[in-house]
Amino acid sequence: MPADDWALELRDVSKAFGGLRAVDGVALAVRPGERRALIGPNGAGKTTLFNLISGELPVTTGTIALFGQDVTRAAAHRRAALGLARTFQITNLFPSLTVLENCLLAVQGLSPVKLAMHRPLTRYPRQEARARAALDEVALGDRAGATVKQLSHGEQRQLEIALALAGSPRLLLLDEPTAGLSPGESKTMAELVKRLDPAITVLLIEHDMDIALEIVRHVTVLHYGRVIADGTRDEVRASPLVREIYLGA
Amino acid sequence: MTLDRKVFAGVTALALAGGVAPFLPAYPLTLLTQAVIVAVFAMSLDVLLGYTGLPSLGHAAYFGIAAYAVGILSTEHQVGLAGCLGAGLLLATATAALFGLLAIRATGTYFLMITLALGMVVWGLAFRWVSMTKGDNGIAGVPRPELGLPWSLSAPLPFFYFALVVAALAWAAMGVLVRSPFGLGLRGIRESESRMRALGYSVWLHKYLAFVISGFFAGVAGVLWAYYNGFVGPVDVQLVTSVETLLMVALGGPGTLAGPALGATLIVFLKNFVSVYTKRWLLILGAVYIGVILWAPRGVLGAFRRDAR
Ligand SMILES: Nc1ncnc2c1ncn2[C@@H]1O[C@H](COP(=O)(O)OP(=O)(O)OP(=O)(O)O)[C@@H](O)[C@H]1O
Ligand SMILES: [Mg+2]
Numbered sequence: 001m002p003a004d005d006w007a008l009e010l011r012d013v014s015k016a017f018g019g020l021r022a023v024d025g026v027a028l029a030v031r032p033g034e035r036r037a038l039i040g041p042n043g044a045g046k047t048t049l050f051n052l053i054s055g056e057l058p059v060t061t062g063t064i065a066l067f068g069q070d071v072t073r074a075a076a077h078r079r080a081a082l083g084l085a086r087t088f089q090i091t092n093l094f095p096s097l098t099v100l101e102n103c104l105l106a107v108q109g110l111s112p113v114k115l116a117m118h119r120p121l122t123r124y125p126r127q128e129a130r131a132r133a134a135l136d137e138v139a140l141g142d143r144a145g146a147t148v149k150q151l152s153h154g155e156q157r158q159l160e161i162a163l164a165l166a167g168s169p170r171l172l173l174l175d176e177p178t179a180g181l182s183p184g185e186s187k188t189m190a191e192l193v194k195r196l197d198p199a200i201t202v203l204l205i206e207h208d209m210d211i212a213l214e215i216v217r218h219v220t221v222l223h224y225g226r227v228i229a230d231g232t233r234d235e236v237r238a239s240p241l242v243r244e245i246y247l248g249a
Numbered sequence: 250m251t252l253d254r255k256v257f258a259g260v261t262a263l264a265l266a267g268g269v270a271p272f273l274p275a276y277p278l279t280l281l282t283q284a285v286i287v288a289v290f291a292m293s294l295d296v297l298l299g300y301t302g303l304p305s306l307g308h309a310a311y312f313g314i315a316a317y318a319v320g321i322l323s324t325e326h327q328v329g330l331a332g333c334l335g336a337g338l339l340l341a342t343a344t345a346a347l348f349g350l351l352a353i354r355a356t357g358t359y360f361l362m363i364t365l366a367l368g369m370v371v372w373g374l375a376f377r378w379v380s381m382t383k384g385d386n387g388i389a390g391v392p393r394p395e396l397g398l399p400w401s402l403s404a405p406l407p408f409f410y411f412a413l414v415v416a417a418l419a420w421a422a423m424g425v426l427v428r429s430p431f432g433l434g435l436r437g438i439r440e441s442e443s444r445m446r447a448l449g450y451s452v453w454l455h456k457y458l459a460f461v462i463s464g465f466f467a468g469v470a471g472v473l474w475a476y477y478n479g480f481v482g483p484v485d486v487q488l489v490t491s492v493e494t495l496l497m498v499a500l501g502g503p504g505t506l507a508g509p510a511l512g513a514t515l516i517v518f519l520k521n522f523v524s525v526y527t528k529r530w531l532l533i534l535g536a537v538y539i540g541v542i543l544w545a546p547r548g549v550l551g552a553f554r555r556d557a558r
Contacts, residue, residue: 075451077449081449085448088443094440094441094444095440105433105448109449109450114434114450117432118425119425119429121430
């Protein structure tokens with residue numbers, strides 16, 4: 001398939017923190033609409049890889065392309081404008097703002113409205129309607145007026161997703177959406193991810209292999225910054241290397 | 250408080266100030282005028298400090314440059330209100346636009362240090378560029394503007410109303426700004442820059458615009474100050490002026506506009522009453538600051554707000 005047909009394409013991407021190569025020569029190509037899991041033990045470099053893709057950190061070497069466009073040197077907000085959205089492993093919201101304000105920030109982030117300063121927010125009913133719709137999608141509609149600090153951990157994780165979805169992304173990076181959730185909440189979260197518009201490409205980091213395999217068919221395994229296995233869940237499960245280092249079997 | 254009630258409270262405060270002014274003796278009226286002007290200055294700083302989370306230690310620079318512009322133009326060149334206002338605001342804004350380019354890349358303590366250094370540069374100019382600023386002597390005899398109204402602004406009461414009207418306009422403009430989509434973006438940056446970037450915001454641009462706008466409103470206060478005081482000197486751009494203003498914001502409640510206005514009023518009156526009894530104003534100021542940090546970290550308004558944690 002020609003290069004510009006990939007939703008996301010990484011070539012030989014590395015990131016060094018001093019002497020530590022947290023991400024080491026990673027190549028990755030994700031098809032539009034694909035659901036892919038990224039798994040690996042603690043410290044494997046998964047979150048760092050997300051930070052490189054989203055532009056939060058610059059790469060040490062290699063190139064990154066989004067929807068056929070080279071973004072290796074592009075700032076994070078430019079990548080967002082191309083349709084990239086992400087969530088954070090450690091909840092990263094606007095703590096003293098209300099849930100609705102959080103979502104409004106996400107809705108207006110990709111629109112020129114974000115620079116409007118001559119009228120109060122209340123004069124933008126369409127933005128508010130979109131923000132409320134994004135909240136309804138994650139079942140937080142009735143919490144719109146609460147501040148983030150007043151939400152439970154589970155609700156905060158739902159809001160993480162709502163912010164990422166509010167901008168109608170084409171590529172979604174989910175960094176352990178179930179982190180810190182109870183088994184029941186994790187299941188709800190997995191359902192939510194499965195229900196997403198099939199046109200959205202999803203790259204999912206998940207610690208819990210069972211949950212990951214429930215959501216996706218295709219798995220990439222990272223270990224010490226390198227891709228050590230890549231394929232369908234059965235192929236990955238069968239890989240002796242994966243069994244040895246990831247499953248500890 | 251809901252928005253309507255905040256606006257109502259603000260309008261009531263303005264009406265109250267306007268209503269009692271004719272009955273005040275000369276000295277309290279002078280102080281009230283001063284408070285109104287300094288309130289605009291403190292609110293302008295709060296756009297940066299309270300809303301965007303950028304602690305500027307050099308805010309007196311924009312205030313002072315506008316004041317100097319008025320002082321120099323009105324004494325040496327007999328320029329009227331429109332010219333002085335235009336030049337003062339333009340210079341304050343342009344200086345903020347220039348300094349913002351240098352300061353906005355930095356965060357946290359570095360931002361504090363850079364704004365401090367830039368403020369010192371302006372103070373140095375005010376002090377040393379004697380041919381322009383008259384150095385330590387300052388520029389005295391700044392005439393009050395003539396508006397072509399039946400009342401002369403040289404009289405305290407008409408000038409108070411003039412300052413009050415300008416302050417009300419500045420307050421309204423900043424009120425719209427902080428409640429606009431752009432203003433929400435500033436609060437987002439205060440809370441999480443990395444999330445803002447991920448959502449598609451150019452954090453730099455947002456901060457830079459806030460910095461320049463804040464400089465503009467500091468300039469509004471500076472223009473009023475030059476006319477009010479009739480004198481412009483290095484004290485107007487010195488570090489203590491910036492620090493006092495930071496304290497007004499911290500005391501009143503950062504992240505609100507009413508808070509800094511309240512803080513400004515408290516500090517102006519406190520400063521003038523204290524200095525009757527002692528010369529150690531800075532010591533008292535320091536003590537007040539420590540008290541605020543210890544007992545009311547969210548300012549007087551924050552301490553009384555019910556949604557406090
Ligand atoms: N900003 C940083 N500076 C220095 N080292 C870092 C930085 N971020 C991550 N690291 C290191 O890089 C390695 C990879 O970390 P990363 O967070 O990407 O792992 P991870 O796969 O997401 O792990 P986990 O499953 O625990 O979330 C770790 O050894 C970590 O300590
Ligand atoms: Mg991680």
